[in-house]
Amino acid sequence: LQSTGASERQFIGVDVGGTKIAACLVDAQGRILSSIRQLTDETNPEATLDSIANATQGLLKVSKLDAHSIKAIGFGIPGLVDAAQGIGIASVNLNWKNVAVRAGLEARLGVRCVIDNDVRTGALGEARFGAARGLKHLNYLNIGTGISVVILMDGKFFMGVNGLAGEIGHAILEPGGALCKCGGHGCFEAVASGPAIAARAIEKIKSGKASMLKAYSLDGSWRLTAENVFEAALSGDAVAKETLSEIGVLMARAIQTIALAYDPNVIVIGGGVVQGSKPLFMKIQEELQRLADESWVFRKVFTKDLVKLSALGTNAGVLGAAALAADAQ
Amino acid sequence: LQSTGASERQFIGVDVGGTKIAACLVDAQGRILSSIRQLTDETNPEATLDSIANATQGLLKVSKLDAHSIKAIGFGIPGLVDAAQGIGIASVNLNWKNVAVRAGLEARLGVRCVIDNDVRTGALGEARFGAARGLKHLNYLNIGTGISVVILMDGKFFMGVNGLAGEIGHAILEPGGALCKCGGHGCFEAVASGPAIAARAIEKIKSGKASMLKAYSLDGSWRLTAENVFEAALSGDAVAKETLSEIGVLMARAIQTIALAYDPNVIVIGGGVVQGSKPLFMKIQEELQRLADESWVFRKVFTKDLVKLSALGTNAGVLGAAALAADAQ
Numbered sequence: 001l002q003s004t005g006a007s008e009r010q011f012i013g014v015d016v017g018g019t020k021i022a023a024c025l026v027d028a029q030g031r032i033l034s035s036i037r038q039l040t041d042e043t044n045p046e047a048t049l050d051s052i053a054n055a056t057q058g059l060l061k062v063s064k065l066d067a068h069s070i071k072a073i074g075f076g077i078p079g080l081v082d083a084a085q086g087i088g089i090a091s092v093n094l095n096w097k098n099v100a101v102r103a104g105l106e107a108r109l110g111v112r113c114v115i116d117n118d119v120r121t122g123a124l125g126e127a128r129f130g131a132a133r134g135l136k137h138l139n140y141l142n143i144g145t146g147i148s149v150v151i152l153m154d155g156k157f158f159m160g161v162n163g164l165a166g167e168i169g170h171a172i173l174e175p176g177g178a179l180c181k182c183g184g185h186g187c188f189e190a191v192a193s194g195p196a197i198a199a200r201a202i203e204k205i206k207s208g209k210a211s212m213l214k215a216y217s218l219d220g221s222w223r224l225t226a227e228n229v230f231e232a233a234l235s236g237d238a239v240a241k242e243t244l245s246e247i248g249v250l251m252a253r254a255i256q257t258i259a260l261a262y263d264p265n266v267i268v269i270g271g272g273v274v275q276g277s278k279p280l281f282m283k284i285q286e287e288l289q290r291l292a293d294e295s296w297v298f299r300k301v302f303t304k305d306l307v308k309l310s311a312l313g314t315n316a317g318v319l320g321a322a323a324l325a326a327d328a329q
Numbered sequence: 330l331q332s333t334g335a336s337e338r339q340f341i342g343v344d345v346g347g348t349k350i351a352a353c354l355v356d357a358q359g360r361i362l363s364s365i366r367q368l369t370d371e372t373n374p375e376a377t378l379d380s381i382a383n384a385t386q387g388l389l390k391v392s393k394l395d396a397h398s399i400k401a402i403g404f405g406i407p408g409l410v411d412a413a414q415g416i417g418i419a420s421v422n423l424n425w426k427n428v429a430v431r432a433g434l435e436a437r438l439g440v441r442c443v444i445d446n447d448v449r450t451g452a453l454g455e456a457r458f459g460a461a462r463g464l465k466h467l468n469y470l471n472i473g474t475g476i477s478v479v480i481l482m483d484g485k486f487f488m489g490v491n492g493l494a495g496e497i498g499h500a501i502l503e504p505g506g507a508l509c510k511c512g513g514h515g516c517f518e519a520v521a522s523g524p525a526i527a528a529r530a531i532e533k534i535k536s537g538k539a540s541m542l543k544a545y546s547l548d549g550s551w552r553l554t555a556e557n558v559f560e561a562a563l564s565g566d567a568v569a570k571e572t573l574s575e576i577g578v579l580m581a582r583a584i585q586t587i588a589l590a591y592d593p594n595v596i597v598i599g600g601g602v603v604q605g606s607k608p609l610f611m612k613i614q615e616e617l618q619r620l621a622d623e624s625w626v627f628r629k630v631f632t633k634d635l636v637k638l639s640a641l642g643t644n645a646g647v648l649g650a651a652a653l654a655a656d657a658q
Contacts, residue, residue, distance in 0.1 A: 160592020263489020
């Protein structure tokens with residue numbers, strides 16, 4: 001690591017989340033050379049841009065780098081992003097609309113900035129350094145608070161006409177099922193996202209089933225997360241195990257649809273939910289295998305290696321942002 | 330029309346079906362200048378290639394064209410096709426496996442031949458001359474005996490790693506539903522293809538519901554088609570109307586998934602089933618509008634013009650085959 005400036009084989013990526021900002025200096029192999037983490041100020045768009053710039057400058061300082069020695073910095077931004085125009089179109093977490101993110105950061109940092117949506121940078125990270133390294137055609141399925149798929153072929157995003165290709169978090173997985181934030185019913189996101197998993201377990205308990213998860217209820221208000229459900233399942237709780245099993249079947253069904261829609265080399269599951277539970281991942285794989293055993297068409301698409309967990313975990317986004325910077329040089 | 334040879338703005342397309350072969354001479358605007366239709370000989374692969382070559386030569390004769398004046402002929406072939414290698418990999422209808430179709434036809438005709446799968450040529454026809462003319466990003470949803478989607482962007486097919494992208498006829502639309510030819514249960518194709526529509530009406534009648542469709546049963550054996558169900562629905566038959574309505578809801582759900590997966594300019598519905606019933610198409614549109622009214626995410630993808638019926642009908646394949654020939658010149 002040079003102390004006078006980033007070499008041409010060192011890149012800076014910044015992953016902007018609703019609560020935290022992570023900034024890293026990364027080498028060409030995707031190794032993190034230095035990193036810092038800071039809270040996001042989401043008071044208003046200007047304050048948010050200030051906190052992003054601040055975190056980036058903090059990384060430069062920690063890395064003993066001078067802004068003038070850097071050709072470009074990559075940023076993963078939550079919500080709808082127009083990468084070409086450098087605009088943050090909308091983000092619920094950052095509470096902003098049509099913010100000139102790229103121009104705002106370039107003005108603050110004096111360095112060329114490249115932005116994209118944070119799930120897309122996660123996909124890019126896995127493609128370049130992670131579970132899809134060396135593979136041509138990747139689907140990155142992000143399952144967290146929201147659910148969406150990024151389609152990446154030969155290093156290029158398949159975006160669709162409105163940039164919404166892969167929004168199958170809002171395809172109907174359970175007809176007549178739970179109300180979704182989008183207004184629909186039974187959407188993939190409404191039945192299998194993190195909050196939906198907790199809600200499913202709560203429904204079971206409300207219907208009278210005994211469960212240790214009742215401890216998460218106080219005066220009729222619940223503080224239950226998907227993680228709590230997975231922990232209870234490991235302890236043998238029947239409601240938690242049943243929930244995990246049902247969610248595994250639903251996720252496998254959605255993944256089968258994704259596999260048949262895009263026929264990729266690999267589907268990488270990112271986001272916190274499935275990474276937080278090995279039993280859930282095993283249930284998904286078991287159910288996918290059952291579907292493949294049944295259907296000869298699905299067997300042509302499915303292999304044991306088709307579905308993988310993210311290899312980079314929470315670093316996928318920041319490594320992908322660094323890849324954005326590398327591509328821009 | 331010149332009598333001495335095809336001009337550079339006239340192209341020959343041949344659509345090979347399981348029962349019939351259609352061959353046409355087409356101009357650059359997609360107008361059919363001359364055409365012939367002949368039965369397919371599916372006794373064995375050689376006989377099938379003979380009958381395809383024979384139909385093509387028949388068209389040349391009718392069009393007063395000499396084979397030597399033609400640069401290339403395009404062919405749409407049923408089943409799995411390796412277009413680059415010119416191989417018919419497998420076709421249930423033609424009962425062949427790994428047939429060197431291109432080489433066989435070139436030997437018989439003495440003209441350069443270009444082949445592709447017939448649903449893909451259908452998509453190409455709609456893109457070049459039909460419902461998707463001038464649009465960048467087309468999904469062609471073929472609903473007939475089988476169901477599949479062709480994804481065409483900027484004139485290029487999105488094929489996937491194994492050439493199976495778009496095989497969502499085998500995604501599960503009705504969990505635990507009817508057994509599919511693929512071995513799966515509740516696949517889109519198993520619940521909403523032509524034969525599945527007839528089977529659904531028969532189930533209802535068997536469960537005791539009164540229907541004029543009973544006339545299609547003789548000694549416990551049924552000769553009912555989707556067309557018969559649609560006709561009976563027009564006559565007010567309750568079982569037929571209920572079947573049509575349920576199928577419309579299922580198809581809308583599948584189309585919503587397709588729209589969210591690929592975010593295209595247009596989804597063109599080809600194949601005989603939906604084209605055979607205006608009320609079914611209206612029910613699909615009505616249900617899609619209901620889903621869009623519910624979900625703001627789907628509203629971003631859906632417009633009144635998103636889903637269209639094929640503009641070319643049964644000529645989509647042959648016109649697309651002519652477009653293949655045009656592209657090869």
